[in-house]
Amino acid sequence: MFDNLAWAMGAPPPSGQAAGAPDMFMSFFPLIVIFGIFYLLLIRPQQKKAKEHKEMLGNVKKGDKVITTGGIYGLVETVGDTTVVLKIAENVKVKFGKSFIAAVRVNQEED
Numbered sequence: 001m002f003d004n005l006a007w008a009m010g011a012p013p014p015s016g017q018a019a020g021a022p023d024m025f026m027s028f029f030p031l032i033v034i035f036g037i038f039y040l041l042l043i044r045p046q047q048k049k050a051k052e053h054k055e056m057l058g059n060v061k062k063g064d065k066v067i068t069t070g071g072i073y074g075l076v077e078t079v080g081d082t083t084v085v086l087k088i089a090e091n092v093k094v095k096f097g098k099s100f101i102a103a104v105r106v107n108q109e110e111d
Contacts, residue, residue: 057099060084060098066105072088073088
């Protein structure tokens with residue numbers, strides 16, 4: 001019977017703010033901080049690496065020595081929009097998807 005009266009006598013919320021707004025922000029603050037840390041430590045570096053890989057694939061040309069994601073070392077014979085033909089031995093040519101090139105070799109000691 002008196003519980004409605006007790007709630008009605010509570011202090012009014014501060015002007016311009018809904019009741020509980022600062023508490024709600026403080027409860028979400030740790031989640032915002034965790035997302036910021038994930039972005040800085042995981043998402044941003046991964047996006048940067050993907051951008052560098054895409055740029056590297058765009059610069060692949062005939063005569064480059066490359067390594068595929070499967071570990072095959074080869075010499076680029078022809079370059080298409082989405083495919084690359086690699087020479088991996090004398091008279092042995094293999095067609096790969098361009099995205100499967102892991103790196104362009106700059107170190108010539110591995111021949």
